[in-house]
Amino acid sequence: MSITFIQAQRMAEAAKKKAEEIGVAMNIAIVDEAAIIKLFIRMDNTILASVDISIKKARTSCLCGMDSGEVGKLSQPGGPLYNIELTNGGLVSFPGGILLKDSKGKITGAIGVSGGEVEQDYAVATVGAAAFKE
Amino acid sequence: MSITFIQAQRMAEAAKKKAEEIGVAMNIAIVDEAAIIKLFIRMDNTILASVDISIKKARTSCLCGMDSGEVGKLSQPGGPLYNIELTNGGLVSFPGGILLKDSKGKITGAIGVSGGEVEQDYAVATVGAAAFKE
Amino acid sequence: MSITFIQAQRMAEAAKKKAEEIGVAMNIAIVDEAAIIKLFIRMDNTILASVDISIKKARTSCLCGMDSGEVGKLSQPGGPLYNIELTNGGLVSFPGGILLKDSKGKITGAIGVSGGEVEQDYAVATVGAAAFKE
Amino acid sequence: MSITFIQAQRMAEAAKKKAEEIGVAMNIAIVDEAAIIKLFIRMDNTILASVDISIKKARTSCLCGMDSGEVGKLSQPGGPLYNIELTNGGLVSFPGGILLKDSKGKITGAIGVSGGEVEQDYAVATVGAAAFKE
Numbered sequence: 001m002s003i004t005f006i007q008a009q010r011m012a013e014a015a016k017k018k019a020e021e022i023g024v025a026m027n028i029a030i031v032d033e034a035a036i037i038k039l040f041i042r043m044d045n046t047i048l049a050s051v052d053i054s055i056k057k058a059r060t061s062c063l064c065g066m067d068s069g070e071v072g073k074l075s076q077p078g079g080p081l082y083n084i085e086l087t088n089g090g091l092v093s094f095p096g097g098i099l100l101k102d103s104k105g106k107i108t109g110a111i112g113v114s115g116g117e118v119e120q121d122y123a124v125a126t127v128g129a130a131a132f133k134e
Numbered sequence: 135m136s137i138t139f140i141q142a143q144r145m146a147e148a149a150k151k152k153a154e155e156i157g158v159a160m161n162i163a164i165v166d167e168a169a170i171i172k173l174f175i176r177m178d179n180t181i182l183a184s185v186d187i188s189i190k191k192a193r194t195s196c197l198c199g200m201d202s203g204e205v206g207k208l209s210q211p212g213g214p215l216y217n218i219e220l221t222n223g224g225l226v227s228f229p230g231g232i233l234l235k236d237s238k239g240k241i242t243g244a245i246g247v248s249g250g251e252v253e254q255d256y257a258v259a260t261v262g263a264a265a266f267k268e
Numbered sequence: 269m270s271i272t273f274i275q276a277q278r279m280a281e282a283a284k285k286k287a288e289e290i291g292v293a294m295n296i297a298i299v300d301e302a303a304i305i306k307l308f309i310r311m312d313n314t315i316l317a318s319v320d321i322s323i324k325k326a327r328t329s330c331l332c333g334m335d336s337g338e339v340g341k342l343s344q345p346g347g348p349l350y351n352i353e354l355t356n357g358g359l360v361s362f363p364g365g366i367l368l369k370d371s372k373g374k375i376t377g378a379i380g381v382s383g384g385e386v387e388q389d390y391a392v393a394t395v396g397a398a399a400f401k402e
Numbered sequence: 403m404s405i406t407f408i409q410a411q412r413m414a415e416a417a418k419k420k421a422e423e424i425g426v427a428m429n430i431a432i433v434d435e436a437a438i439i440k441l442f443i444r445m446d447n448t449i450l451a452s453v454d455i456s457i458k459k460a461r462t463s464c465l466c467g468m469d470s471g472e473v474g475k476l477s478q479p480g481g482p483l484y485n486i487e488l489t490n491g492g493l494v495s496f497p498g499g500i501l502l503k504d505s506k507g508k509i510t511g512a513i514g515v516s517g518g519e520v521e522q523d524y525a526v527a528t529v530g531a532a533a534f535k536e
Binding site for chain 3 (some may be wrong): 168169194196197198199211212214215216217218220221222223225
């Protein structure tokens with residue numbers, strides 16, 4: 001089942017609240033099970049590069065069926081998916097994208113966050129993803 | 135001055151409420167003065183083509199400095215801007231994109247709506263644009 | 269022979285001076301005989317869509333071997349080159365792009381201008397092109 | 403505040419003079435605070451690949467909020483932003499792009515230079531960036 005607008009909105013609000021708590025302007029993107037954008041918000045004064053990165057983190061997680069940071073473990077030189085980032089119109093393989101699954105383990109979408117340090121992005125995405133399951 | 139997140143959120147909410155009133159699922163996209171995406175929402179069950187169209191309507195209005203439907207009056211066969219839609223990564227020249235200006239007449243962004251009949255899209259975008267000025 | 273930097277600079281200065289005379293902010297793009305950008309200037313406060321359009325007008329003129337407006341006469345519905353604008357990464361078929369040839373009739377580049385009414389763009393491009401031959 | 407044409411022109415002239423001093427043909431690109439091209443010049447006989455690289459160096463610096471070479475320190479295999487170059491339509495993460503900020507620390511644009519060895523590109527970009535502050 002596809003992610004609903006209500007779910008996406010709840011996730012974005014939770015993630016945005018977390019971003020405000022740590023004091024970093026973030027972009028928050030949520031895609032459905034086909035990696036099509038469902039919701040996107042850009043807080044004021046984010047780094048411009050992070051707009052596209054947040055969306056690509058969400059897309060990457062959904063398209064690859066794993067968190068974006070997991071892709072990065074496989075895409076390094078010598079790794080099994082070396083330079084997979086060049087496919088699918090551009091993927092992002094560092095943390096900040098989290099896959100969403102329903103109770104049966106089926107992919108329902110993903111959230112991608114960008115704007116701060118990678119660890120901050122991941123923390124905010126984690127909070128957003130947790131709100132999906134509420 | 136660039137559109138703020140608060141302004142974009144208020145616009146999206148007003149537009150979404152209008153879309154719900156007329157009972158049509160819509161995509162609502164808001165861009166800043168450089169035509170960079172600021173906020174995007176997709177209601178449940180929109181036609182998939184309308185995702186990209188809503189964003190391009192907003193981009194078109196901002197980049198061309200006029201509502202998207204005004205571009206269409208100039209881009210018809212034999213018109214002065216025939217096939218301008220092929221520039222700037224793809225423009226959309228039918229109604230549903232509305233330009234936003236501040237009190238000094240400076241471009242601050244644009245809203246683009248897609249999902250219903252063109253007249254419906256335009257009506258929803260108009261309500262969203264009106265909320266910018268509140 | 270390829271257009272030189274000195275020639276491109278002289279053309280851009282002449283075109284910019286004309287744009288200032290008519291009081292319209294313009295983008296001026298000059299490409300070489302392979303349609304590769306040689307010089308580009310954006311005056312302050314041009315319409316954003318016109319950045320890409322100026323470059324595509326120059327590219328179109330060079331790639332098609334004729335002024336951009338001549339392409340538009342052939343690309344209309346029912347015409348021999350209908351929708352040729354979709355090719356070559358996007359062409360622009362309204363006036364404002366002018367082909368440059370050397371004394372032997374060989375293509376040496378093109379100039380593209382955008383920012384005002386089509387007639388204004390064409391007038392500015394004409395002045396720029398004339399400076400090529402000096 | 404956005405970079406002005408006068409500023410961009412002064413920067414390009416200073417950079418070009420430096421390139422001539424070291425005897426290497428260079429491309430010099432300047433973008434505004436939204437990473438949109440403001441001015442571009444290609445000296446005669448530059449390597450063709452360097453045209454796009456100079457523009458992407460300027461875009462990268464502006465979009466990422468740091469000099470292009472700084473991005474490269476983070477984007478190496480195993481680094482926190484590995485393969486970020488695949489985002490935003492293509493970034494360049496080696497030196498030659500320099501970020502421009504106003505006296506309040508706000509991003510106003512960037513300059514990108516390419517055509518010589520990376521150290522030469524960086525030296526020329528540095529001279530161009532210094533002319534911004536005059």
